[in-house]
Amino acid sequence: xxxxxxxxxxxxxxxxxxxxxxxxxxxxxxxxxxxxxxxxxxxxxxxxxxxxxxxxxxxxxxxxxxxxxxxxxxxxxxxxxxxxxxxxxxxxxxxxxxxxxxxxxxxxxxxxxxxxxxxxxxxxxxxxxxxxxxxxxxxxxxxxxxxxx
Amino acid sequence: xxxxxxxxxxxxxxxxxxxxxxxxxxxxxxxxxxxxxxxxxxxxxxxxxxxxxxxxxxxxxxxxxxxxxxxxxxxxxxxxxxxxxxxxxxxxxxxxxxxxxxxxxxxxxxxxxxxxxxxxxxxxxxxxxxxxxxxxxxxxxxxxxxxxxxxxxxxxxxxxxxxxxxxxxxxxxxxxxxxxxxxxxxxxxxxxxxxxxxxxxxxxxxxxxxxxxxxxxxxxxxxxxxxxxxxxxxxxxxxxxxxxxxxxxxxxxxxxx
Numbered sequence: 001x002x003x004x005x006x007x008x009x010x011x012x013x014x015x016x017x018x019x020x021x022x023x024x025x026x027x028x029x030x031x032x033x034x035x036x037x038x039x040x041x042x043x044x045x046x047x048x049x050x051x052x053x054x055x056x057x058x059x060x061x062x063x064x065x066x067x068x069x070x071x072x073x074x075x076x077x078x079x080x081x082x083x084x085x086x087x088x089x090x091x092x093x094x095x096x097x098x099x100x101x102x103x104x105x106x107x108x109x110x111x112x113x114x115x116x117x118x119x120x121x122x123x124x125x126x127x128x129x130x131x132x133x134x135x136x137x138x139x140x141x142x143x144x145x146x147x148x149x
Numbered sequence: 150x151x152x153x154x155x156x157x158x159x160x161x162x163x164x165x166x167x168x169x170x171x172x173x174x175x176x177x178x179x180x181x182x183x184x185x186x187x188x189x190x191x192x193x194x195x196x197x198x199x200x201x202x203x204x205x206x207x208x209x210x211x212x213x214x215x216x217x218x219x220x221x222x223x224x225x226x227x228x229x230x231x232x233x234x235x236x237x238x239x240x241x242x243x244x245x246x247x248x249x250x251x252x253x254x255x256x257x258x259x260x261x262x263x264x265x266x267x268x269x270x271x272x273x274x275x276x277x278x279x280x281x282x283x284x285x286x287x288x289x290x291x292x293x294x295x296x297x298x299x300x301x302x303x304x305x306x307x308x309x310x311x312x313x314x315x316x317x318x319x320x321x322x323x324x325x326x327x328x329x330x331x332x333x334x335x336x337x338x339x340x341x342x343x344x345x346x347x348x349x350x351x352x353x354x355x356x357x358x359x360x361x362x363x364x365x366x367x368x369x370x371x372x373x374x375x376x377x378x379x380x381x382x383x384x385x386x387x388x389x390x391x392x393x394x395x396x397x398x399x400x401x402x403x404x405x406x
Contacts (some may be wrong), residue, residue, distance in 0.1 A: 011366055012265055015388040017213045021265065022345050024213055025343055025355075027391035028229035029162070031244055058347055060312025066277050066291050
């Protein structure tokens with residue numbers, strides 16, 4: 001993702017499904033009398049969309065993260081490319097993130113917003129979805145990993 | 150559920166006088182033909198659906214596509230994903246009849262407007278560095294925790310994380326107020342939802358008149374420059390008014406004021 005230049009944001013990005021999936025799952029008119037049908041593969045996504053920020057898991061993760069900080073270094077020493085590397089390198093990923101990405105990619109393929117039908121999502125996941133899965137995984141995966149096994 | 154009547158999947162409500170002609174596949178696969186069922190001023194966009202679970206990949210997409218399509222033709226009140234009703238009779242009895250007036254008012258309210266979303270994300274490392282250097286309490290506890298073996302420091306680490314979390318929450322409130330302050334004046338309505346992820350600073354939805362989208366966009370661009378490298382901005386839309394399809398809007402109460 002190009003860092004946000006004014007020109008880059010002169011227009012909103014068209015709302016691809018991957019961009020609005022949290023909105024679709026969480027918003028819209030609710031009518032009490034209605035049945036919400038269950039959905040295969042949705043549990044992960046809904047939890048991803050509703051990460052509990054005030055949780056012990058989150059606190060421990062923050063504690064770990066501030067402990068790792070190298071305060072001698074400049075605050076902006078770690079740029080976006082490195083962060084992305086963190087995300088894409090398999091080692092730092094949890095199973096859950098894989099699952100989330102799996103669904104997102106499937107959705108992306110299904111919407112035709114993906115580049116082709118190639119299964120190998122890691123390579124082609126464009127920056128915008130990568131950034132969204134980054135944010136998703138950072139929190140989502142943490143809180144999931146344990147009860148997921 | 151009666152045997153000869155199909156359940157109906159409900160996508161949204163439109164004005165009965167502006168029924169869209171729809172050529173997209175609905176939820177449940179190829180056979181899911183879309184239709185509208187009208188009652189007085191309002192019609193529901195629905196398709197027949199078999200009982201049983203939906204598939205995330207296929208049916209989320211179908212729901213989204215249908216609403217995009219409908220919204221490109223007329224004003225729509227989106228209904229929450231996964232909403233199914235027993236059949237036409239139930240649809241009229243439980244939805245169109247009791248909700249008709251409210252829906253008509255909401256449709257009038259949403260007419261000529263689109264939803265635009267602005268999400269801002271912190272660079273977490275930078276954010277945490279600011280938190281540690283800006284809060285002596287956090288810095289002290291951090292040093293203490295670093296000197297302890299993992300098991301011994303368990304509760305201290307939770308406490309540390311909690312402090313950090315509270316600091317972030319303060320920044321989030323400040324930044325949310327800043328973004329709303331800059332953008333809400335150009336919108337008819339604005340909402341800042343709870344963050345979906347821990348690095349999300351702002352998760353705002355705006356209802357904007359179609360004629361003012363360009364103006365809104367240049368304001369977003371200005372804001373993005375102002376935020377600089379402190380936050381990453383994702384600006385998405387236009388989309389149907391998912392976030393404004395609720396009772397407050399219909400009642401005309403200024404929930405966003």
